[in-house]
Amino acid sequence: MTATITPYRPPQQAGRDGFAQLLHAEWTKFRTLRGWVIAVVIATLLIGGVGVLLPRGGCPGGGGGCVVPHVPIGPGGAAVNDSYSLAGQPLPGDGSITARVTSLTGLIAPDQNFVGPNGPSNTLSPGLVPWAKAGIIITASTRPGSAYAAMMVTGSHGVRMQYDYTSDIAGLPGSLSVASPRWLRLTRSGDVITGYDSADGRHWTEVGTATLAGLTGTVRAGMFATSPLNFTPNFPTYGEPGGSVSDSVATGAFADADLRGGTPGGRWTGQQVGAEDANYNGAPPSGLGFRQAGGRFRVTGSGDIGPVVAGGVNTNYVTGTIEDHMFGVFIGLLIMIVIAAMFITVEYRRGLIATTLAASPRRGRMLAAKAVVIGLVTFVLGSAAVAVCVIAGSQITHAAGTYVLPVSWLTEARVILGTGAMLAVASALALGIGTVLRRSVVAVAAVIVAIVLPYIIGVTGILSATASEWVLRVTPAAGFAIEQSVPQYQQVLGHYGPPDYFALGPWSGLAVLCAYAAVALGLATWLLRRRDAGGAA
Amino acid sequence: MTQTMTHGRNQTMTIARHGLPRPAGTAWAGTAWAGHAWTGLSDALRAEWTKLRTVPGTAWILTAICVLTVAVGAATAAATRCGAGTRCTIDPTKVSLTGIEVGQAVVAVLAVLMISGEYSTGMIAATFTAMPRRWMVLAAKAAVLTGLVLVVAVVAVAGSLAAGRLILTGNGLTAAHGFAVVSLHGPTVRAAVGSVLYLELVGLLSLGIATIVRDSAAATGAVLGILYVPPVIALFLGSEPAWQHWVERYTPTNAGLAILNTTGLRDLVISPWAGLGVLAAWAAAALLAAGVLLRLRDA
Structure with missing residues (x-):
């Protein structure tokens, strides 16, 4: 078989x-x-x-039923803080702004001291928060949330170029002193802004270039200062909220301010941007502002120009x-x-x-x-x-x-x-x-x-x-x-x-x-x- | 018909055990057996111990409880440092015992396998035929589980504390720097004894839930869900302090793990022993419900 x-x-x-x-x-x-x-x-x-x-x-301090303040929206669609002191002039077309920052000083309120827009301002003591800012800015308008580009000296992060609230580019490192001031320059060509910095006013380095949508016609250029809330986390643990928050202000001292392309013989005028808004997080506007003495300027501001973050530090509304x-x-x-x-x-x-x-x-x-x-x-x-x-x-x-x-x-x-x-x-x-x-x-x-x-x-x-x-x-x-x-x-x-x-x-x-x-x-x-x-x- | 069979099986078992024939009429329902309730329990204990001992995997699970607990605790200790100039609120004993978080899952697996393994193979019918007092089966399982977990939990906790002490001291978290070093002082002893009790209670809670749920996969999901989900929910409830407080006080893991703390007891939402009490209440409720359901339901 x-x-x-x-x-x-x-x-x-x-x-x-x-x-x-x-x-x-x-x-x-x-x-x-x-x-x-x-x-x-x-x-x-x-x-x-x-x-x-x-x-x-819920609302700050617990509970519910409060009214959420209007928060400005930046060009990228993100919620932003946009409050600062400005000494500005109109800039009708292409041009540039240059200034020398000679000092950046600040005041900080004691821990957990929310001075708030209407609180006392006599409790502040000298100090500078890490992201206190003073520098030059070109902004589409002074309406909070406008497109902008700025060159600035910061409390402890050196020179930065920031634009449209979320972008941040590092420039010259190190801190500011009388012996080592910082020259800053922004040039405008249509809607393209280029930022430069220099340690001596002669040798300039390009920091970055920003194309800002909506930057057409007459914009404002000027010197600004602002200082976000002072924040000290309790313990550096991941994701664990808790810390002390208090108001802070920053003062930038400027010299050799030079606006090209502006009105000949134009005057610098002071303005508080965003300080009257319901979402304003900063010291009382009464102590802020702009002073000019000859060719020297002092701009004092509080608040921030930047995105609102989740779990961010706010005193007058809660973010989710x-x-x-x-x-x-x-x-x-x-x-x-x-x-x-x-x-x-x-x-x-x-x-x-x-x-x-x-x-x-x-x-x-x-x-x-x-x-x-x-x-x-x-x-x-x-x-x-x-x-x-x-x-x-x-x-x-x-x-x-x-x-x-x-x-x-x-x-x-x-x-x-x-x-x-x-x-x-x-x-x-x-x-x-x-x-x-x-x-x-x-x-x-x-x-x-x-x-x-x-x-x-x-x-x-x-x-x-x-x-x-x-x-x-x-x-x-x-x-x-x-x-x-x-x-x-x-x-x-x-x-x-x-x-x-x-x-x-x-x-x-x-x-x-x-x-x-x-x-x-x-x-x-x-x-x-x-x-x-x-x-x- | 079934009853006769049951009596028959019972009698056979009794003869085998005592060598004495018993009349079929005096089975479990009769008064003659009442005096032998504890004899029955010792049989049940022996049966459960034999089942657990001869199932492949038990030794692996017991080893895993010890190894995972100590390893995770040691790894956490190794990652714990306190940089100069920062305010650290580190509790060395609690850090050393972090492995309990994973060890409890393995204890839960052991408990679930003890009961749902019988349901999935159909062995439960034989068990209840041989041992018609069902609560006694549950009690025997609980007793065997408690005994086994006691041994491995003591080893795991002692190993974790020893490793933690060695590693944390090496990382500079010494008494000279103001830290409560792991040692044989009151709070550490409380945390150590409490951790062993914690694992015991997690085992009993798991046994109760697994008896209620019966299906092995679903029981594992339910047990681990009860252990791991409330802590996550508590994290999300930051803007609802009342709810968060409730979750932290009355759920098994959040409350039970309060026993690990040796420092900062004032800031706890529930005191160490009260927290362990909450877990004990959960375990008791689960076992009680399991016992009632065992009686009411079909095998």
């Missing part, structure tokens, strides 16, 4: 094994388990519901961000991790995996199909829930008296869809770990501990700021970085910490989580091919 046994091969096998078929099979497995569907719906409701129902927001309502995401995340791990471990427990793999012998594709199904379900539901949080939550917060920092619709979309993607990638990670370990308890615990615990350790101030930042860079918790909607600015002091600020940028953070998921799924695929189909319970 030499009859050979030819294994039976169904003719349509190639078709039945297509990826679309696999997706359909996995989708059917998912949607026909009522418990899973209910759990996913509950996760969605919790992400949206907890964020919206738990009230958040669109991501403040997203803590329901943690609850949703846990549920999705459980479902995703069960998506594979249940097959091992029930022995279904043998059937699944018999029907689809290319095991890697089976895992890919599972990842796509669980990832898509999580992404769609998660994004929808987060959209509710962000949109409804921001309105509730605003109504309670908190100023929600405005962001572009692109940023809003990135926060919403990115958080959905973060949930989906976390689910894929759980699926991968579940396949590797084949035991749901250990898989679920491993993923939850890997994602949530570093966040807690990184944020609650157990570690130093540097260590916390590293924890949130290298662990899967980095994925939460996708939630941050407003950038961090080194030129503005504040409490920079999660959930508003992470050490990594939004996409880099998500990429770290993706890398973990890719490694887990890769290992899972390799083990699936190598191991027996049965496996542990």
Whole structure:
């Protein structure tokens, strides 16, 4: 008997094994388990519901119901502080302004002393905050929020060129003294402003160039000074708010002011920009202003020209961000991790995996199909829930008296869809770990501990700021970085910490989580091919 | 029909144990057994211990509790420095015991596996057939868990404190610089004993929740959710101090971990022992609910 046994091969096998078929099979497995569907719906409701129902927001000093002041919006769409003292002249067309800053001095109020717009000003003592500013500016108008470019000497960050509130370029380092003054120059050519600095008034270095949208016609050029609130954090712990805040003023002394392209023989006129506005954070305007004696000028100002940051230092309103309502995401995340791990471990427990793999012998594709199904379900539901949080939550917060920092619709979309993607990638990670370990308890615990615990350790101030930042860079918790909607600015002091600020940028953070998921799924695929189909319970 | 079988199994077990035949009519419902309740408990304890001992993985989990706790504590201590001129409010004992945050998750896994492992394999039916007093099964599981966790928690806490003392002193956080060095003084002893009790109570809370939830993956999610989500929510509630205060006082992790503090007790929202009491109340409530549900539900 030499009859050979030819294994039976169904003719349509190639078709039945297509990826679309696999997706359909996995989708059917998912949607026909009522418990899973209910759990996913509950996760969605919790992400949206907890964020919206738990009230958040309030007024300075607690409570709610205060009126959010009008905050100027800069050319880039960010909320800005724009208050300073100016000695300016009109500049109708192209030209330049040059001045020598001979000194920068300041006064600081005692700790926790909010002098406020109407408070006493006789409690100030000499001192200069790090980002006190005095220099020259070309601005489209003196309406707060206007396009501008400025060259300035700062309290402890040397010469800077700043423009349109968010951009900051370093110039000459070192501090100012009588022996080493600073010459500053801004030139205007249409809407292009170029900044220069010099230590001697003869050798000039270009610091930067800015193209300012809307800088047409007559603009104002002049000397300015301003000084943000003095802020001393209590303890340098990451994300832990607390510190003392007080008013400060700065006085810049100028000489050799030279405006080219202005009105011949024009006079410098003083002006307080933004000091009467409801959002003004600075010392009483009564002590501020501009004095001229011969060719020498003294400009005294308080406030800031720069972006408003989340957790920033304000005395008369509270800031919030669109991501403040997203803590329901943690609850949703846990549920999705459980479902995703069960998506594979249940097959091992029930022995279904043998059937699944018999029907689809290319095991890697089976895992890919599972990842796509669980990832898509999580992404769609998660994004929808987060959209509710962000949109409804921001309105509730605003109504309670908190100023929600405005962001572009692109940023809003990135926060919403990115958080959905973060949930989906976390689910894929759980699926991968579940396949590797084949035991749901250990898989679920491993993923939850890997994602949530570093966040807690990184944020609650157990570690130093540097260590916390590293924890949130290298662990899967980095994925939460996708939630941050407003950038961090080194030129503005504040409490920079999660959930508003992470050490990594939004996409880099998500990429770290993706890398973990890719490694887990890769290992899972390799083990699936190598191991027996049965496996542990 | 089932009842007869149950009696039969019971009798077999009894004969095997005591070598004496018992009449089938005097099974668990009868008065003759009442005096033997504690004999039953010792059987139950032996059974649970055997189950746990022979399941692959238990040794790994116990090792993981010790290793992870000490390793995370040591890593945190190594990352803790206080730069010159900065005001540091570092509590060396608390820093050394940071590993408890991760060790508790492994304790929870151990507890969940003890009960949900039986549900997932269907073994629970056999267990309850052999041991019809279901609360006794739960009590036996709780007792075995408590004993095991006691051993590993003592090792983990002692190891963490020793490593923390060594590393933090090396980082310059010495008594000469005004820090409360890890030593055998009152507050450190309280934190050490409290940490062991904390892990015990987390184990019991997890056992209770896992008995209520039954499914292993869902139970793990529920337990870790209760342990890890409230601390995150508390962080987000900065603008709602009343709510934040409530979460920090009455949720298991936030309240229970107050026991780790040795300095700055005045600033705590709940005192160390009261915090541990809150966790104990959670564990007791979970076990009570589990016991009631065990009685009411089908196996």
